Amino acid sequence: MNYFENNYLENDRITNDEYKSRLTAFQIPAIIEHFQTLENKQFLDLGCGDIVLGEFQEILGRPIKYFVQDINKNPVDVGINRLKGKGIDTSNIFPLISPYFDLTKIKNQTLDCAFSNSLFSHLTLNSILICLNNLYPKMKRTAKYMSSMIIIPENHNEITYEWKVKYGAISHSARDPYHYKFNLFKKYVESTTSFEVVQNHAYGHPFQRLVEFKAF
Numbered sequence: 001m002n003y004f005e006n007n008y009l010e011n012d013r014i015t016n017d018e019y020k021s022r023l024t025a026f027q028i029p030a031i032i033e034h035f036q037t038l039e040n041k042q043f044l045d046l047g048c049g050d051i052v053l054g055e056f057q058e059i060l061g062r063p064i065k066y067f068v069q070d071i072n073k074n075p076v077d078v079g080i081n082r083l084k085g086k087g088i089d090t091s092n093i094f095p096l097i098s099p100y101f102d103l104t105k106i107k108n109q110t111l112d113c114a115f116s117n118s119l120f121s122h123l124t125l126n127s128i129l130i131c132l133n134n135l136y137p138k139m140k141r142t143a144k145y146m147s148s149m150i151i152i153p154e155n156h157n158e159i160t161y162e163w164k165v166k167y168g169a170i171s172h173s174a175r176d177p178y179h180y181k182f183n184l185f186k187k188y189v190e191s192t193t194s195f196e197v198v199q200n201h202a203y204g205h206p207f208q209r210l211v212e213f214k215a216f
């Protein structure tokens with residue numbers, strides 16, 4: 001399949017231990033803050049990569065169903081094998097591999113919570129809307145989707161944005177990594193999906209915010 005939006009289908013996203021510990025240092029507190037616990041919940045990680053959260057189910061709570069979705073099968077397989085190698089029971093993990101968020105294997109209105117780290121930062125608005133429109137029917141009413149993304153200041157009109165962070169980073173309007181202005185993004189999403197875009201929260205990532213989508 002040709003896929004041009006980002007290069008994650010060509011280049012497997014596999015993390016090493018050092019990277020995993022940096023990623024989980026902000027993902028775990030965010031999940032606890034916004035979902036309290038995943039214990040016995042139906043949880044979906046969209047754009048899960050190699051499932052960095054998988055070995056922290058004792059801290060996060062063990063979901064009764066833990067759906068892991070990604071465009072690329074290999075990192076998901078690597079993640080499941082890593083968890084098995086650590087003696088973790090993976091029988092609650094259900095992989096969903098597809099390029100355009102095919103969530104048909106999840107029953108309608110069953111998800112208690114959904115999460116993404118750095119998925120929307122690699123997606124165009126069109127794909128984000130496909131993702132949200134496929135996700136909405138799967139969420140219980142009032143369930144939340146927390147998704148990190150790159151938000152630039154409202155008054156910024158350039159098509160690229162240079163982030164003053166440790167190793168430097170540039171985000172773009174029309175190229176991966178993609179950035180968005182929050183108020184405009186909220187208008188697009190609320191006028192074309194059934195989600196409310198509640199707010200964007202602080203997140204431990206150097207330049208991403210955690211956006212809260214509420215299903216009605």
Ligand SMILES: C[S@@+](CC[C@H](N)C(=O)[O-])C[C@H]1O[C@@H](n2cnc3c(N)ncnc32)[C@H](O)[C@@H]1O
Pocket residue numbers: 006008009013015023046047048049050051052069070071072075098099100101116117118119122127
């Ligand atoms: C920056 S990585 C983050 C991975 C993981 N969430 C983590 O924190 O380690 C972005 C992930 O999104 C996935 N991805 C990119 N485009 C996608 C798409 N169209 N549908 C599903 N997953 C996608 C990539 O394969 C990759 O695993």
